[in-house]
Amino acid sequence: MTPRWLLLHALFIVATIATGFLAVWQWDRAHEAGGSFQNLGYALQWPLFGAFTIFLWIKMIRMDFAQQRGEAEPASSVESEEEEDTATAPSEGPERRRSRPLVPPPAPPVDPDEDPELAEYNRYLAGLDQSDQRTS
Numbered sequence: 001m002t003p004r005w006l007l008l009h010a011l012f013i014v015a016t017i018a019t020g021f022l023a024v025w026q027w028d029r030a031h032e033a034g035g036s037f038q039n040l041g042y043a044l045q046w047p048l049f050g051a052f053t054i055f056l057w058i059k060m061i062r063m064d065f066a067q068q069r070g071e072a073e074p075a076s077s078v079e080s081e082e083e084e085d086t087a088t089a090p091s092e093g094p095e096r097r098r099s100r101p102l103v104p105p106p107a108p109p110v111d112p113d114e115d116p117e118l119a120e121y122n123r124y125l126a127g128l129d130q131s132d133q134r135t136s
Helices: 003-030 038-070 079-084 117-133
Strands: none
Touching: 003 038
């Protein structure tokens, strides 16, 4: 029960109630003389926003409880690939590891005799990379 936790719960409650009031307001507005189908559409969208707010609220509560118990988030299907490729992944202990490096490995060089346009384009990209490295 930290102040941050209480403030977030208050924010979610206010947001959910506000979406309900906005839905009723747009519904009433749609049935007035100056109302339109746009107001009716908004009246139907606001409850969806409220449902999404409740979904996020529940998700946040579950994440907080899992964090308090010391559990990690459920592993994705990428975990099996990560176990196979542990040589390239940095060891971060029990935390989630990357299955591939952040920067892909460089492409093999292209012989100008094979494809002159591709070789010229690669030289252009290499020049851009060198100029970018000099400026940073």
